[in-house]
Amino acid sequence: MESIMSIPTWQLSFLFGVCIWIFVSSMFNVTQKIRSLIQPWVYHSVISGTPTILQIQRYQHGFLDAFFSVLSCVVSVPFYTGFLPLLFWSGHGKLARLMTLLMAFCDYSGNCIKDVVSAPRPKSPSVRILAATKDEKENALEYGFPSSHTLNTVCLSGYLLHYIFSCHENLDPSYQIVGFTFVCMFVSLIGLGRIYLGMHSVIDIFGGLVLGLTILALWLHVHNYIDSFVTLGQNVTSFWIAFSFLLLFAYPTPEHPTPSFEFHTAFTGVALGIVTGVQQTYHQFHHENAARLFTPQLTISAFATRTLIGIPTILTVKFCSKALAKWILPITASVLGIPVRSSGYVAGLTVSSPVKKSNEVKQTDGYLQKMFFSSQDSFDVDTGIRLLQYAGLAWSVVDLVPSLFSQLNL
Secondary structure, eight states, X not given: OOOGGGSOHHHHHHHHHHHHHHHHHHHTTHHHHXXXXXXXXXXXXXXXXHHHHHHHHTTOXXXXXHHXXXXXXXXXXXHHHHHHHHHHHTTOHXXXXXXXXXXXXXXXXXXXXXXXXXXXXXXXXXXXXXXXXXXXXXXXXXXXXXXXXXXHHHHHHHHHHHHHHHHOXXXXXXXXXXXXXXXXXXXXXXHHHHHHTXXXXXXXXXXXXXXXXXXXHHHHHHHHHXXXXXXXXXXXXXXXXXXXXXXXXXXXXXXXXXXXXXXXXXXXXXXXXXXXXXXXXXXIIISTTSOOTTBTTBXXXXXXXXXXXXXXXXXXXXXXXXXXXXXXXXXXXXXXXXXXXXXXXXXXXBOOHHHHXXXXXXXXXXXXXXXXXOOOSOXXXXXXXXXHHHHHHHHIIXXXXXXXXXXXXX
């Protein structure tokens, strides 16, 4: 670990600024103030948008049910969790790591706004809600505004299109028009599908579209600086560990508990694992001259072998890192005298239902106050376990598994 004197001033200033924001937000109850201003307008928009949803759902058909359900799965978080490792192993390291970090940024931003506004989804049974998968049922437990599917699709498909155009600067304008048109149609179908399935109202889709375009525009200005820092910067690992830790507290409290904070924790862990792994192995596996798919250096058969070896390996690491965290974190907390509980991961620390409800009520103080300002009797160790579990998974994608490929001459 680098000494204080070797840490760049901007890193200390940035982390100090996050700490100040956490303190100020907690002291002045910023979340509730913003919610009181925005929630009534969004709630009214959701109610007034119900006839539009019903009008779209008049065209209900089994084929459309299946089509939009599959389309939603294609742009879901589990899909990206499986797709991004393949992107790393195909040799497109820069695209993969920047899309992963962009996904983490989208997840944090979208879920923060969801829980700040705490606006409801379309009301059932007047609106038919079709949640065909477990993932969709979990999504339905979140608040509605903005639509995460729309937000993620705009950012990730837009960034992918930008990457393709930048790699082929002399691309024929007609191909550029086709690519742009395809992305616009894809985003439109995702938005329409979320309304058709009853998962979102029109205002949710509009919010996801506006937020997505804003984040994408910002990302296109800073992505090269971020990648340069992650791959070649100073004090990267220490900074990102501290930043990830603070992000667990720089998160608003919803009116009622939702899975959004768990999703944020998981992707914060993914970003941490990717950054620490790439920082250690950039010159070995992730530089710009790494072998890429569809070249003589990386054939389709070799890539298929990589996939068959890599997927079981990262799933094993995910299981092992979770088991290790479940053993280490409670012991560490006990040694430090920090009272902890578990929502479900650690059987010996799981509290009874009445106590859990009591703790949920205490969360109205805010996620921001969990460590420094909280009156809680204990802290949920599952948050730390989830962070380490997904950090281990992501680290294995960019460090352990490529090392195996190297040993096997893949």
